[in-house]
Amino acid sequence: GQQLNQSPQSMFIQEGEDVSMNCTSSSIFNTWLWYKQDPGEGPVLLIALYKAGELTSNGRLTAQFGITRKDSFLNISASIPSDVGIYFCAGSNAGGTSYGKLTFGQGTILTVHP
């Protein structure tokens, strides 16, 4: 099956710093999504990307859909303590019967020190 490689696996940063994480795949996805998971909770959608090259922002978060459709990155600017959590990339080739079948990366654990 399709595999997503997400890096880094973990990050320890100071409050106020910017963060960047990325995701690569050996195969193409039509849609890239970024989710955040807090402890004991389900993943929450942050950003969805639908077109190659697309750059989308959601507050302090910015994500891009790579031109090759095999990668995506997520940036968080001016981090704050509540940014702590696990960030997952996910790819989808929605269509036909495959709506909502997401392939997830391994996650990036983000720790923010006040």
Next chain:
Amino acid sequence: EPEVTQTPSHQVTQMGQEVILRCVPISNHLYFYWYRQILGQKVEFLVSFYNNEISEKSEIFDDQFSVERPDGSNFTLKIRSTKLEDSAMYFCASSPLHRGGIGGEKLFFGSGTQLSVL
């Protein structure tokens, strides 16, 4: 804000027992899913369900697993005879589906049921 609710939050069972995990998807959503996450690992797709039938299932979703929408609001995952390796967090999710198929991949996840098989 509407949300996906799952019960119970924790389930402990003996190996070989049947378990039913319950979910109430967001009311106007049309696609329903089950995913699972083994401790420390990534979230994995199990099954998608649309129009009262399974749309797609993964290799994990073998004959021991089944899903059902018994009424207009609930969506359940049954594991017939649990194994130790079924221990995981099970997430239910739902998504809207707009004309042209847009939005179907925007999944809204519940908080999960932690299943422990002893």
